Amino acid sequence: MARFNTRAAAKPQPTSRVTSTGRVLRTYEGGRGRERDARSELFLLAVSNLVSQRTFYETGADRDDRFARLVRELAVTDPEWTAGLLGWLRGQGNLRTASVVGAAEYVKARLDAGATDGPSNRQVIASVLQRPDEPGELLAYWTALYGRNVPKPVKRGVADAVRRLYHGKSLLKYDTASKGYRFGDILNLVHAAPDPDKPWQGDLFRYALDRRHNPDTAVPPASSTVLTAHRELMALPVEARRAVVTSADGAERLAAAGMTWEALAGWLQGPMDKEAWEAVIPSMGAMALVRNLRNFDEAGVSDEVAARVAARISDPAEVVRSRQFPFRYLAAYQHAPSLRWAYPLEQALGHSLANVPALPGRTLVLVDRSGSMFWSRLSDRSELNRADAAAIFGTALALRAADADLVQFGSDSGRISFRRGESVLKVLERFGDLGGTNTTEAVRRHYRRHDRVLIVTDEQYAPSHHGDPTEQVPAQVPVYTWNLAGYRAGHGPSGQGDRHTFGGLSDAAFRMVPLLEAARDADWPWAA
Template identity: 85%
Template sequence: MARFNNKAAKAQPTSRVTSTGRVLRTHQGGLGRERDARSELFLLAVANFVSQQTFYESGEARDDRFAALVRELAVTDPSWTAGLLDWLRGEGNLRTASLVGAAEYVKARLDAGATDGPANRQVIASVLRRPDEPGELLAYWTSRYGRTLPKPVKRGVADAVRRLYNGKSLLKYDTASKGYRFGDILNLVHAAPDPDKPWQGDLFQYALDRRHNPDTAVVPKSLPVLVAHRDLMALRPAKRRKVVTGAQGAQRLADAGMTWETLAGWLQGPMDKEAWEAVIPSMGAMALVRNLRNFDKAGVSDEVAAQVAAKISDPAEVARSRQFPFRYLAAYQHAPSLRWSYPLEQALGHSLANVPALPGRTLVLVDRSGSMFYSRLSERSELNRADAAAIFGTALALRAADADLVEFGTTSKRVEFSAGESVLKVIGRFGDLGGTNTTEAVRKHYRKHDRVLIVTDEQAAYSQYGDPTEQVPAHVPVYTWNLAGHSVGHGPSGKGNRHTFGGLSDAAFRMVPLLENARDADWPWAQAG
């Protein structure tokens, strides 16, 4: 009798965020599932803007939990932890968490005398990808562990310095506001110039000179950006405005590495229409997005505004900027002019490129409880996890073949939308629904859907109906997308059609098609594609 080997037989895929089997309590007192250490660290890492508190945890408590998990796994599972940190700074696009993690990784392994796994020097270098980050890592290390720098830290930072330091980076990041200037870092790590960059020796010497002897430091002729910048800075204030308004003004500013922040101080006056129009061509996409209000206030021309709109909505620029989707929602909410609405709508759409077009019927539940509204996602954002959840849930519903979109808290209700609507329009229909009764929301709205996806912080208080994922038949996949990284989940994960993933970008959606094609979903840095 053929019990197993038949046409209906299908491999049961697994995912990596895994429950241990222990039942614990959520922060709100509801029943939840413990996750293993790797799963807990992954979910915390991809949702953690360091020092930002949530409704249930202070920023300090979250940082301590993050550091403790990194230190534990750096010794017990160094290859996995190094892979997480490298990915976190790269595709994960979380700078501070990766820098803190790399420092704690090295400290734990030095304390334990561990020599297996990836080299400490390599891990430090892997997370330093912007010229200000060597100083950030050194500031963190010395504030925690004193001014004595272990050799792996010195060498990893030196590797990054050779890769990252150039004339433009010195102008932008080597400022008096920094505790560690470029010259200080060079003194500490003794970085040798890259032999393939013959100008870098002069750059290093100039960085040292301008730090220790600023009155006599001489700009090397081998560094044309610095020469051009010096020449502009030497102009009398009365002549500076003529540079901005001249025919070659924009090119001269770009050649001298003038950022809009530097230009504002250099002009010793307001950033008016002419100033913005001269510097806009050399501004990056996200600098443009952050200054849309300033452009309107100064009255930049429609022609220049069209150039800005084209750049911020260009798919390649959106991909290159590697910004989280909620950044575009923030810009949309704060931009005063309608001329930016459509470009920002396009940019948001491009930033959600990984959201899959799921077949069949999909139930999407978006957590709009009080804890999701309580804290900002980062110190530079007015948005919160409720906003992020609405973005991702709406994008998924709009792209799916047939979806029901539901918001939930203490109560729950459908969010209406039409095919072809923009994410931004639909988001305006979400509200604040108080407490968190995930289980009842699933019970009320599940109607033989082919899958259920819950975007949430998983901190349900109501346990009288049991695990929210148990309200769905075992053969139907339930995907929980965790946006907060708390230690206890609302249901099991890792197998049996119950899967959890997390993060603040659309990249997490890659798991869904993999699992539905009966493929195991590995950690993001280990996925073949």
């Protein structure tokens, strides 16, 4: 009798990278949880950790300590993997602060341990510095924790980034008196030599130093057209400045001088009225436009200008270039007063979810709407929370799937109705606040021989005499958990046997679902 070479038994069992150790823990709600290995715990925490942000079950300090401890441990024991995580986190992951903190802790741990294998400390520092203000952020973090004696690898990594990032517009935007580390301070500290392929950069560096130490007499170099144009605008009498804004070439002059929308009101020393916004809108980035839709309406910008804004913010290439999370567009939709922005934001949200796959067969999507998901805001500056993020991803999956049941759950659970082709934003209006986290009962109630189950949650489920949520589904049916909080204990096993966990606040890992169902192993995102 054949025991192994049968059609069912011969099915390959793919693996994924977020892996359980087999050790049983308790979730914060008391459910039977599963410990993850150190790499898996760090990955899930990193992609969901907005540094210093408190969550329902952990203080900001506790999360930051856990993050730093895991980075320091793996920087020594697994430097190649940890360096890959940090570079991806700042790049595709688009998480600035966590990657900067992680790079600093990586280098500190390796210097303390005397480790020399793996990627260089200098390379890791340079890899996470992608915006001109980030060299100052990293140095401020390092000196606040470890003193002003900055090691050579940190200085050299920062110097590499400075050569790549510093130019006239970046100096105007980011070299401000509110910063603890000005551009000149950083140049003094790391001694960055100008890039030989940028003949103007030596003049720029000298000017940055001069305006830091002699601001009253510093003169911008003639080699920088943007700095000289900016100086000319600043030299205009206050009473003559509004005439620039209202002139036929006002938008061009503001753009040529690197005048940002944040600086324009101060330069005008007056309100940001219709004319001011219409002059600066052409030079604003896509996400700056999204953040200011309410201001445009309140100032009364023309329909013609609004149409150009709408085209920009809904352009697929602009959405990809901005690398913003989908919930940014939900926040704008909720706070923009005019209906003229609704459809462009709906389109932008759709473009931002481009990686969500169209799953075949029957799919059960469960979205966690418990109190802990509502309690934890995504950041101090956002009114959105993990419950909103979960609803976005769950709805997008359901709308793209061939045949899906969309369920919200908390203490109780219920199906969310939707029509194929319906707007994600409209479906989101049907979600509510459902209290506790009875994940197991939600799976038991709604699983009806689906081909797969996907749960978007923080995994902190309440105990059930029926066991953990994944045990309610037959072993041969895939269960995918999308973790939005990065807590230590998971609600079920992961990594093999049709049980897989992903994480974060972007849609990138959804690409792993069809990969696994094609019986292929799913690697870490930076190695895939």
